[in-house]
Amino acid sequence: MRPTPVPLTPTAAELRELALTELEYQAATVQLDRAPNPLELGMLGALWSEHCSYKTSKALLRQLPQHGERVVQGPGENAGVVDLGEDLLCCFKIESHNHPSAVEPVQGAATGVGGILRDVFAMGARPVALLDAIRVGDLGDPGQRQRFARVVEGIGWYGNCIGVPTVGGETYFDQAYQHNCLVNAMCVGLARRDQLVRARASGPGNPLLLVGADTGRDGIHGATFASVELDHSAEERRPAVQVGNPFLEKCLLEACLELTGDPDLIGLQDCGAAGLTSSCAEMAHRGGVGLEIEVDQVSRREQGMTPYEVMLSESQERMVLVVRRGSEDRFRAAFQRWGLHSDVVGRVIEEPLFRITAGGDEVASLPLQVLVSGFPERHPEARAPEVAAALAADPLARNPPWSAEAAWLMLLASPNCGDSHWIWRQYDHQVGDDTVLGPGGDAAVLRLRGRPDALALTVDSAHRSAAVNPRQATAIAVAEALRNLACVGAEPLGITNCLNFGDPDQPEIMWQLQEAVGGLADAARALGVPVVSGNVSLYNQFDGQGIPPTPTLGVVGLLPELSRRLGAGFTKAGDLVALVGPAGAGPAGVELGGSEYQRLAHGVLEGLAPEVDLQLEGRTAAAMRAAIHQGLLSSAHDCSLGGLAVALAESALLGGIGARIKPPLSLPDRPAPSWRMGLLFGESQGRYLVSLRPAQRDAVTTHFGKHRTPWAILGRVGGSTIAVEGVAEIAWEAAQSAWRSALPSRLEPAGAPGS
Amino acid sequence: MSARFGVAVFPGTWSDRDCVHAVGLTGAEAVPLWHADRDLKGCEVVILPGGFAYGDYLRAGAIARFAPLMEAVREHAQAGGLVLGICNGFQILCEAGMLPGALLRNSSLQFRCQPTWLRVETTATPFLASCQPGELLQLPVSHGEGRFYADPKTLARLNDEGRVAFRYTDQGGGLSAEANPNGSLENIAGILNEQGNVMGMMPHPERACEQLLGSDHGLQLFCSAIQHLPLLTG
Secondary structure, three states, X not given: OOOXXXXXXXXXXXXXXXXXXXXXXXXXXXXXXXXXXXHHHHHHHHHOOHHHHOOOOHHHHOOOXXXXXXXXXXXXXXXXXXXXXXXXXXXXXXXXXHHHHHHOHHHHHHHHHHHHHXXXXXXXXXXXXXXXXXXXXXXXXXXXXXXXXXXXXXXXXXXXXXXXXXXXXXXXXXXHHOOOOEEXXXXXXXXXXXXXXXXXXXXXXXXXXXXXXXXXXXXXXXXXXXXXXXOHHHXXXXXXXXXXOHHHHXXXXXXXXXXXXXXXXXXXXXXXXXXXXXXXXXXXXXXXXXXXXXXXXXXXXXXXXXXXXXXXOOOOOEEEEEEOOOOHHHHHHHHHHOOOOEEEEEEEEOOOEEEEEEOOEEEEEEEHHHHHXXXXXXXXXOOOOOOHHHHHOOOOOOOOOOOHHHHHHHXXXXXXXXXXXXXXXXXXXXXXXXXXXXXXXXXXXXXXXXXXXXXXXXXXXXXXXXXOOHHHHHHHHHHHHHHHHHHHOOEEEEEEEEEEOOXXXXXXXXXXXXXXXXXXXXXXXXXXXXXXXXXXXXXXXXXXXXXXXEXXXXXXXXXXXXXXXXXXXXXXXXXXXXXXXXXXXXOOOOOOOOOHHHHHHHOOOOOOOOOOOHHHHHHHHHHHHHHHHOOOOOEEEEXXXXXXXXXXXXXXXXXXXXXXXXXXXXXXXXXXXXXHHHXXXXXXXXXXXXXXXXXXXXXXXXXXXXXXXXXXXXXXXXXXXXXXXXXXXXXXXXXXXXXXXXXXXXXXXXXXXXX | OOOEEEEEEOOOEOOXXXXXXXXXXXXXXXXXXXXXXXXXXXXOEEEEOOEOOOOOOOOOOOOHHHOHHHHHHHHXXXXXXXXXXEOHHXXXXXHOXXXXXXXXXXXXXXXXXXXXXXXXXXXXXXXXOOOOOOOEEEEEEEEOOOEEXXXXXXXXHHHHOXXXXXXXXXXXXXOOOOOOOOOOHXXXXXXXXXXXXXXXXXXXXXXXXXXXXXXXXXXXXXXXXXXXXXXXXX
């Protein structure tokens, strides 16, 4: 199926193909004072798509805190930038590639990685780390197994080939993502301050260079494709999925980084969604100038491509540059050294117009104001869904289907709580020689050469309860990211976010979006962490059914002294085990609403999401960081999915040794049927499971007292079992085999080679 | 004693900077060698690092063997100079015929990045002369095509002539299928040419030169090469 330009007076259906509404078409006509021609309409459709314009989410996103002492660049550029001090900057961004990955998992996921890498090196930063967040359906379904394995393959393939380590990530499996998998990729890069490049055109007469891959017919309408619901014909959308070439991108990366800092380089931008149209238009608009493009100058991969196809192609591995007039040959020679072809395809003009010529004739001319920001903002109706009954239900009232021991092992053996090494052993997580803590811990840690401090990175998404309480669930995700960083000893510097939602024209989904952004804004503000970049992915929908709201956060932190970093595993027999944070929360002391246990045991979502006290979270995280910095602790692990019991088991398994603790709360007189399960697996917030040398006991007591942080010693590291006294005890060996086999047992048929 | 190391840079090489860093830790000098040049810049040891030289869409190393730099590397080896091929570098040396055998897709059909234990099988090469025979080294692997294969005759020769440099083992030095990350024949992780001056290995010593990164066992290889630099005959 070859995309064709729509005729001059498009029908509603033809507009839909461009993800435009009739209202938007009218708005364009009024602003232009004429009907756009088919090429112009295609360009408008691409730039006015949700993917490029944020027309639905823009008003909401304004509430996010975007400023801070360390913020060098907030949203609006290719990536956000924070200051690490001593002239070193950290650029980072997360972006979705959900729709393409649903249709063609390997290439979809791979080009998601490729795209986010370009966003970072377009800023002049060398990418030093990749992370990813994946959501797919239940692994019991062979189709989902295949999709998941192929998404992992795609992420690995691109990152491994280009030589940027994939150091962390997050994966969650749930039936609700069966038709719409989510693939969010985050890239983190480093730049010296004088190397930072902005994606801005200026200086009329300056040439525009297009470098990298030749332009083909792949990915046409990718941006609009990402802005409509998937349906049964999604397979036919395969031509809208791009094909990646990591080798070419490696050359592009090295060549671009050689050129950053060159005084003749004025602007650099990657060709992502909506290809040349969006990259050039945005670059010119930011610089307050215009651009003229001669499509005939664009090298093609195929013959007979129309201006429409050239302008809307999303062929990967292309960058555009504006350079000072007269220096173009020097730049072209520098690219040539890396085997890269480049063309001068246009020039900067004074008038703020985007003008396209073909064969000497003008084929499109759009004021940039209209093209880039003329879209009418949308404010779809938001309405809270009817969830009162689900929220009112008492999750502790159900009778547990399993014994506590069986449930514990079941959780450890589940894909969501189990060991994730099956995934990350397929990712090169070491290249660069800077990965001090790789995947599988609370946060990844990368050293910064020649400095005592280090980078800490994490990706966290809202859990299940987001479906009924998106505001709280999103705040919880921020708190979890904060805790993950605190566990290694790091303080958050900035957030990048990827908002994955269904169709915002459904009032319940608009409500979810509104609430989630509100929750993110509340939490980011309360914890003092600015949101510096982000991406919105709407229309993650199939047959009228949206995905559960899935805001994903990538957070970059700084660890003041690398040598003080901590891991999650217990380190020594005889160490004390303690819980930092509240012993209990919620009306019954334990909380099971929306927990992973509830999903596995009962297959329902009921009860309130766990309470989250952002002030206490902030204080506890600060206390944890200070304790780690002073060397008071031996290990630290966040209590999240699967609660205290899973955290305890993970610290024991990672440390290769058992542990025995007493319950943090005493059993009530008449406990509800699931109270013990709540004690073990409840996902109450603000809690860390730590270990410390017995000799540090007094110092730690004084420390947390000074920080007004609740904490309690619960037991000791040691032995061959993992036990919560009087509640449940499992053998270390059994826990290990359940946890280690969570993914391999589902993804590798018995007897497969090399498993 | 110091030495000058050349680190080959193909456009798709990504371990070059790690190798430069690792060599730097020994106090020796490391200089990049551009794939399109024939100049070894007076280097005594040439490292062909990991990566995807020209994309490796065909077969790993299949195009790199034709690079101008490889002519100089071949002459250097013929003159008795030291050449260390790591990961993609090993693949290139096999494709170039400078080492026997081939590196096939991992038996798992997946990329593998993980720590491995290696048993030093010979010390008859400057790269391992400082090791004890049977010594165990912990070095990581990171590859999708690292399954060493050779026909039975070649394999027998490699064994008979003591040219197997390392085998994958468990932590205690025992050979097992579990310890073999890619399905290599006889757990072979690295081999030598007849003269012992060219070594190819899939594991990455340059990633294991600091305790901070999990192991510093890799440093020995670079130090050993510096201490046992051969006199060039060419």
